[in-house]
Amino acid sequence: MENTELREALQSLKSTKVRMTPQRHAILEFLFDCEQHPTADEIYKALEDKFPNMSVATVYNNLRVFKDAGLVRELTYGDSSSRFDSNTSDHYHVICDDCGKIVDFHYPGLDEVETLAKHIAGFNVRDHRMEVYGTCPDCQKKLAN
């Protein structure tokens, strides 16, 4: 039930001074429904049937609101635009160099790395990010031809 997570997200927004609007609801819903990690523009395009007048700025603004509220993570890559991930639980990404596909995978216990970083660099550690890069199965087949 992904709706549970969505409900929790809506609930946690209510506790702040953030107002719930139809646009916000739709953006959040889309983020929690889709299993991918869409870009702001993909979200914008996906909702243009429902909200023909919605501005791109609204998408960006609200993604920032959600990010600040800790409901959404922003993933940034070199060339293209940011992607947004509604799954803020501990997980990592495997990314295809060729087609850009992103696959989630779970791995326990990189807390040790955080601890080490804290000791070595004296940082007050908040979070970490890890990504593995390579070629996805589909692209491996394509390249084999």
Next chain:
Amino acid sequence: MENTELREALQSLKSTKVRMTPQRHAILEFLFDCEQHPTADEIYKALEDKFPNMSVATVYNNLRVFKDAGLVRELTYGDSSSRFDSNTSDHYHVICDDCGKIVDFHYPGLDEVETLAKHIAGFNVRDHRMEVYGTCPDCQKKLAN
């Protein structure tokens, strides 16, 4: 002697069809000398005394050349511009959320993560990246006031 690494880099470029130009030499030298991870613009500005006519495009073009040759890594973050790291040996970064400072730190053996990703997602794994986020000692002091 960081010059050793620079010499190796120059040598490895010579083995390809990449020509050595004064601009390229200067950019490489700057990258290997400076202990930071400069942006393209910082490199551009740092070299404008030596090369008053150098174009920004030249910096970007050559950073890409070096990246393709495996001499330099591009680090991308959310808000600002890419940073470039001449140290391609296995190391990770601790980044301050507040001031953006980047500190290198070494940590062994995340090969296991690569292996797992390979098995779980069926990827042909090439590389990985990890970063720890938090507040640096200086900013901790500042915030304590």
Next chain:
DNA sequence: TTCTTATATAATAATGGTTATAAACAGTAT
């Protein structure tokens, strides 16, 4: 050295993601 040619540079324009601005609008409290 000089010639040749593929490659590099510089200057500039274009691209594209993201953000700022200002006016119109909506929800809530007084």
Next chain:
DNA sequence: ATACTGTTTATAACCATTATTATATAAGAA
């Protein structure tokens, strides 16, 4: 109803990066 605060829309601006093109130059051949 009125005032207030926050939101959306539309549009313009911003800024990092890339494309374009004419000119210059590195590196090997003659």
